[in-house]
Amino acid sequence: MTAALLDVAAATVRFGGIHALTEADFTIAPGTVTALIGPNGAGKTTLLNAITGMVPLTSGAVLLDGADISSLPPHKRAEAGVVRTFQNLEVFTSMSVLENVMAGRHALTRYSVAASLLRTPGFRRAERECREAALDCLEFVGLADLAHAPAGDLPYGKQRLLEMARALAASPKLLLLDEPAAGLNSKETAELGHLIRAIRDRRGVAVGLVEHDMDLVMSVSDFVTVLHFGHPLAAGTPDEIQANPDVIKAYLGEDD
Amino acid sequence: MKLPVIGQNAAQAALFLLLLLAVPYTLPNEYYLSICILGALNAVIAVGLNLLMGYAGQVSLGHAAFYGLGAYATAIATARFGLPIPAGMAIGVSLATVVAWVVAAPTLKLKGHYLAMATLGFGIIVSIVFNEAVDLTGGPSGYVGIPRLALFGYEFASDHSYYNLMAVVLTFVVLLSLNLMKSRTGRALRALHVSEKAAASLGVDIAAHKRFVFVLSAALAGLAGVLYAHYLSFIAPASFGFGFSVQLVVMVVLGGMASVWGSVAGALFLTALPEALREFEDIDILVYGAILVLTIMFLPDGLAGGLSRLSRRLRRLRRQGDAS
Numbered sequence: 001m002t003a004a005l006l007d008v009a010a011a012t013v014r015f016g017g018i019h020a021l022t023e024a025d026f027t028i029a030p031g032t033v034t035a036l037i038g039p040n041g042a043g044k045t046t047l048l049n050a051i052t053g054m055v056p057l058t059s060g061a062v063l064l065d066g067a068d069i070s071s072l073p074p075h076k077r078a079e080a081g082v083v084r085t086f087q088n089l090e091v092f093t094s095m096s097v098l099e100n101v102m103a104g105r106h107a108l109t110r111y112s113v114a115a116s117l118l119r120t121p122g123f124r125r126a127e128r129e130c131r132e133a134a135l136d137c138l139e140f141v142g143l144a145d146l147a148h149a150p151a152g153d154l155p156y157g158k159q160r161l162l163e164m165a166r167a168l169a170a171s172p173k174l175l176l177l178d179e180p181a182a183g184l185n186s187k188e189t190a191e192l193g194h195l196i197r198a199i200r201d202r203r204g205v206a207v208g209l210v211e212h213d214m215d216l217v218m219s220v221s222d223f224v225t226v227l228h229f230g231h232p233l234a235a236g237t238p239d240e241i242q243a244n245p246d247v248i249k250a251y252l253g254e255d256d
Numbered sequence: 257m258k259l260p261v262i263g264q265n266a267a268q269a270a271l272f273l274l275l276l277l278a279v280p281y282t283l284p285n286e287y288y289l290s291i292c293i294l295g296a297l298n299a300v301i302a303v304g305l306n307l308l309m310g311y312a313g314q315v316s317l318g319h320a321a322f323y324g325l326g327a328y329a330t331a332i333a334t335a336r337f338g339l340p341i342p343a344g345m346a347i348g349v350s351l352a353t354v355v356a357w358v359v360a361a362p363t364l365k366l367k368g369h370y371l372a373m374a375t376l377g378f379g380i381i382v383s384i385v386f387n388e389a390v391d392l393t394g395g396p397s398g399y400v401g402i403p404r405l406a407l408f409g410y411e412f413a414s415d416h417s418y419y420n421l422m423a424v425v426l427t428f429v430v431l432l433s434l435n436l437m438k439s440r441t442g443r444a445l446r447a448l449h450v451s452e453k454a455a456a457s458l459g460v461d462i463a464a465h466k467r468f469v470f471v472l473s474a475a476l477a478g479l480a481g482v483l484y485a486h487y488l489s490f491i492a493p494a495s496f497g498f499g500f501s502v503q504l505v506v507m508v509v510l511g512g513m514a515s516v517w518g519s520v521a522g523a524l525f526l527t528a529l530p531e532a533l534r535e536f537e538d539i540d541i542l543v544y545g546a547i548l549v550l551t552i553m554f555l556p557d558g559l560a561g562g563l564s565r566l567s568r569r570l571r572r573l574r575r576q577g578d579a580s
Contacts, residue, residue: 113468
């Protein structure tokens, strides 16, 4: 196997006495869509939080491009190239759609506070670049015509797209999507599938996908990892996973 | 309208400055000028507090303390130790800044009501120091003999000259705040106000941004404090207590959260209101309260929000008029 972009090694997360995640291994290869599935409470969101630094690992390590990022705070991991969206939307509702996406470029828009106070030419250039890159991301997800709308006014499905545009604006190496199809209708889910492929193929961004919608998972993923009670149960291509007896047992229960 | 060369913020600020400089010629006597000076001082603090509260969503119920620290530091440095006024002013602003920087680290880990309580406690502690450290501060009866402001050999002896200075200072504070909020820093502050985890996930250093804006707003309060001390030449702890901290919050909320111009309007309005209500004598405080309640009821997004809604409605009416 080629070197992994993301390599989670023996990640364990304990909350008090609860083992949310036990020795979980999870890898994402560059240029792939890799799904993380499992029944409710399997530890999928915990793993996502551990990768992005929002919950501390009890033991284990998170490697990005071979570098250990386990001890970095969330904002440093974003700078390193791991950006995520949220299961419960976390859109900046008080800002416009465009400002949301421009906020996504925070780490890439570089100038001093003094430069912004004095509106130096360097500041104006950086702001123009930030704005253009943000508009490009909005174009990519199909929200360009709503750039100046207040973000809080967007319908649910469009707020999901906005979160993806905002995350893409940060130019991530790895984009982690936490249940992006939740609350979407079937048409919106189909469009989401196209968008996820486009993120991989046209943007060259690897995608980690936590999702319950199995049709979506099986149609867009290159690889699938199954978590069960905080343990990794199986990993492989969608076809392998669908044929794996352990996985079937975990999802459907045992017959005898 | 686009003004690429000087920018929209600068154009608005220039207009604002002209307006401010014209005000004294419309006033019947010197007394009103002193109200205007106090209004401008309050506006400087309110704009700073709004950066913290309105934009970044971090409540402070102790901002009067930074105002007081600036005032007392320059008073003691100039009147007791005979330092030059610019040095005293630098010490005043620096003290407010440094204290804010130290207080920020433990305080800003708290959220919502807990943050309000912590800043409230801080304000009370500082207020007690002003009252009890009699040798240093003169205690409850206040500190007298602070020299009137003089810079580069020019003494701002008349109220008119002091007012002009305040007009320039306030304009700069407004302009720099507008500029800062229309930058990555402003976006980051508004973002963390709504969702800290989303902001962090996009690369915003939450703790650093909160600390920065807290220190900045304290520095502005300190600046207002030094200008207050060298204006009145007399200061007393009563001006820097919990009551004034609450008043500052009211100025920000009444003016409009996350609106620089709103804070200016809120501060000027609340400074002038008690004067306008003098004729109600015994019931003035009742009328004052009633006006506050009514304003918040009918303008929930403050004076700024009310004005922008009014102008939108007028524009719509005019467009309908054009169409028919």
